[in-house]
Amino acid sequence: MTTTSVPGEPLGTRMSDEAYGAQRASAALWAGTSVLITNQLGKVLVQHVDYLDTCLLPGGAVDKSESPAQAATRELAEELGVTTTVDRCLAVDWVSPDSISAPTAMRFPGEILHVFDGGTWDEDQIGEIRLPPREITAIEFVEPAQLPDLLSPPDARRALSALRGRINAAGTVLLENGLPLAPTVLDRLGVLQTARPTYRYPWQHGPAPHDLTIAQVWAWLFAPDGRVLVLLEPDTGVAILPGGTPEEQDQGDPVSTLCREAEEEAAACFGDPLLLGHVTDPTVRRGYLRYAAALTNVSLAQPDPATGHTYTRILLTPEQATDLFDWGPAAVDQLAAVHQARRHLGFPRAARQSVTQLTGPTAW
Template identity: 75%
Template sequence: MTITPNSAVPPGTLMSDEAYGALRAAAALWVGASVLITNSLGKVLIQHVDYRDTCLLPGGAVDKGESPAHAAARELVEELGIDAPIDRGLAVDWVSADTVDTPAVMRFPGEILHVFDGGTWDDERIAEIRLPPHEITGIEFTEPARLPDLLSPADARRALSALRARINATGTVLLENGRPIAPGVLDRLAVLRTVRPHHHLPWHQGPAPRELTVTQVWAWLFAPDGRVLILLDPGTGSAVLPGGKPEEQDRGDPVSTLRREADEEAAARLTSPLLLGHVTDLPGRRAYLRYAAALTGLAPARPDPATGHTYARILATPEQAMDLFDWGPPAAGQLAAVHRARRQLGIPVAAPQPVTELTGDIGFGPGRI
C-alpha cells in the first residue's frame, strides 16, 4: 500500500526548523510579572507611579532570558528595596491585544502576566520599604474593594482574582483578561467587591456583663472536617457568620436567637452551642455574642425573612473566614477561642483547601463532609 501526503495535515508537521521557528516568533507575546502583597488587615499593597494616572501592583516586564519568578523578585528589590523569596504563583493571565489601549507604534501583541504571592507583610517588613528616586512616587495598603477605583479595570480584575485564589487555596488560577476561565463561588459572587465592614472591636472571653445590651448573636458552626459555615450575600459578595439580632419571640435567650437566625438565614441545624465570648462596641454599651457549635445538617436554602436574600453557603477554614472579614487585631483572640471550642467539640483541624459551596439538603453525620 502506498501512503501519500494528506493536504489536510497541519503545515507545522511539514515545516523546516527555520520556518517553524519563524512561525512561533510571529506569535510571540510580551511577558510580565507582578506580586500581590497584603498587610495583617488584608489590605493590598499598591504603588503610585509617575508615568500613568492609575496605580499598579509591584512588578514589571520580564527581561530576555529571565524567568517570571526571578523577574518578580528583581522588581521587588528595584521598586521597594525588599529582597523576598517568590516561590508561589497565584494567577496567570492571558491579556489579549484588543483589550489594552496602547499606542499603535507600540505594536502591543498581547501579554502573559504572572501574579505571584508576596505574602502578608508585618509592620517591621513594611518599615523596611525603600522607594527608588524615580518611577515609584508612593505606596499604600488599600481595601480590596477600592482596587477598581485605583487600578485600571483589567489590573483590578486580575488583582482581585489573584486575591480570591489566595484565599481559596486553589493554587495558580488561569485568567483571560483578568477573569478566571473556571470561576469558583468566590469569583461568581465577586467576593471582596464591596468594602468589608470595619469591626475592630475589643474581644472578651466569657459571658457579657449584665449591664450590656446584647444586640447580636453569631456562631462558628463546624462541619465534621473542621471547616465552618460562612454565608455570602449574593447582592454584595459580603461574608458573614450565621446569626443575627434578638427578637421578642426569643424571650431574652441568645441561644434561641441563634437557632432561629441560623434556620432563617442558612436553614442550618446545630448541636448545643458553646459560648466563646463577646465583642463590645466602643462606647461599651452593647455586646455581640459569639458561640460555636457542630452542624448536624442543612435544608435547602431559602430567602432570609429579614433581608429577602438567599445566601450562598460555603464551608471555609476559620482562617479563610478571617480573610473575608475586617475584624482587626482583636480577631486573633476570637480565632484562638474558636479553635479551643473546636477541640472541645472533638472536631479536627481543617486542612487547607478550596471553599465548598453547599446546596440542597445536606446531612453532617459520620462519613459526610
C-alpha cells in the same frame, strides 16, 4: 525539518526550522509579572507611580533570559528595596491586545502575566520597604474593595481574581483578561469587590456585661472536618457568620436568637453551643456575641424572611473565613478562641483547602 501545523494548512505539514521559528515569533506575546502582598489586616499593597494616573501592584516586564519568578524577585528589590524569594504563583493571565488602551505606537501584541504570592507582611517587614528615587512615589495598603478605584480595570480584575484564588487555595488560577476560566463560587459572587464587614472592636472572653445591649449573636458552626459555615450575600458577595439580631420572640435568650437566625438564613441546625466571648462597640455600649457549635444538618436554602436574600452557603477554614472580614488586630484573639472551642468540640484542625459550596441537604 519540523512537523507542525500552520493556520489554513493541513495537520502534519512539514516546515523548515527557520519557517517554524518565524511563525512562532510572529505570534509572540510580552511577558510580565506582578506580586500580591497583604498586611495582617488583609489589605493589599499598591504602588503610586509617577508615570500613570492609576496604581499598580509591584512588578514589571520579564527581561530576556529571565523567568517570571526571577523577574518578580528582581522587581521587589528594585521597587521596594526588599530582598525575598517568590515561589508560589497565584494566577496566570492571558491579556489580549484589545483588552487595554495601549497606544498604537506601542504595538502591544498581548501579554502573559504571572501574579505571584508575596505573602502577608508584618509591621517589621513593611518597615523595611525602601522606595527608589524615581517611578514609585508612595505605597499604601488598601481594602480589596478599593482596588477597582485605584487600579486600571484589567489590573483590578486580575488582582481580585488572584486574591480570591489565594483564599480559595486551589492552586494557580488561569485567567483571560483578568477573569478566571473556571470561576469559583467566590468569583461568581464577586467576593471582596464590596467592602468587607468591619467590626474592629476588642475581643472579650466570656459573657457580656449585663448592662450591655446585645446587637447581634453569631456562631462559628463546625463541620466534622473542622471547617466552618459562612454565608455569602447573593448580590454583593459580602460574607456573614450564621446568626443575627435578637427579636422580641427570643425573650432575651441569645441561644434562641442564634437558633432562629441560623434556620432562617442558612437552613442550618446545630448542637449545644459554647459561648466564646464578645466584641463591644464602646461608643454606643452594644455587644456582639460569638458562639461555637457542631453543625448537625442543613436543608434546602430558603429566602431569609428579614432580607429576602437566599444566602450562598460555603465551608472553609476559620483562617479563610477571617480573610473575608475586616475585624482588625482583635481577629487574632477571636481566632484563638475559635480553635480552643474546636478542640473542645473534638474537631480536627482543617488544612487550608478549596472552598466548598453547600447546595443541597446535608447531614452530619
